[in-house]
Amino acid sequence: MKVEGAEAMSGLPARRPGGDSSYGAFLRRIGPGVRLLIVSVLLLPLVACATKRDVRDLQEEMRAVAERQHELLVELERLHWMAQDTLRQQSRNFTALRGELNQRILDVQDQVIELQALTGQSQQVLAGLRDQLETQRRQVTQPAQQSPWDWEADDPGGVDPGGAGAAELYNAAVTQFNRGALGTATRRFEEFLERFSGHRLAPDARYFLADILAQEGRTGEAIDAFLRIQELHPTASRVPEALYRVGVLYLEDGDSELAEEYLERVVNTYPDTEAAERAEERLQDLP
Secondary structure, X not given: OHHHHHHHHHOOOOOOOOOOOOHHHHHHHOOHHHHHHHHHHHHHHHHHHHHHHHHHHHHHHXXXXXXXXXXXXXXXHHHHHHHHHHXXXXXXXXXXXXXXHHHHHHXXXXXXXXXXXXXXXXXXXHHHHHHHHHHHHHHHHHHHHOOHHHHHHHOOOOOOOOHHHHHHHHHHXXXXXXXXXXXXXXXXXXXXXXXXXXXXXXXXXXXXXXXXXXXXXXXXXXXXXXXXXXXXOOOOOOHHHHHXXXXXXXXXXXXXXXXXXXXXXXXXXXXXXXXXXXXXXXXXXXX
């Protein structure tokens, strides 16, 4: 009776005699939605427990992912700064290499310019040596040519204007010059000009003195000495050669304008001389 009363009070159908429950008949009488609701209510505690565990597992996985992501970000940042340092170092190395290459290019250009300058100087020196050799070649033969008979041809009286002493002093000076004793030759030529300033060999003596100055590197004095030959002996045969030497000295000194002026003067004023031929060759070499 108590059981039946309890079942009556709960509103649920009573269990039938013989063990057959009335719950099945009750569930059959109610709708599907109600049955689903009842099942959900009965399973809710289990679902709640499972959800909390899944949330914890998910949170742990998210923390692990976050930690891994942080580690990856740290590694990426380290690699980034390493790449930046490498790029900066390579940039510095490239800049240094470019500067070194530029400096080498400038050095090569300077060497080329220096070689060109040396080549030009060498050509000028060779031309000067050629002129000196040609002059010395003629000077070697001068003592034999300048004999008393030469003076007799110019002087109807057949008398040496300076006497035998002039010829001896002049020839002695030329001999010292050909030997390379320039100091002794200078003193002999100066003595000759002091004693025989009006002698027909005076222009030649002055030419030798000017040539000695040129060999000693006294370019300015040599130019003045060569020009003085034309001033003192305008009709002397040494004048075209002296003017040619003036042009060469200006050329060697780097003054191409004055060099051209004197070389053209030789070509135009003394066209049939050997000095004019050499002056014309020099003019063709001028830029």
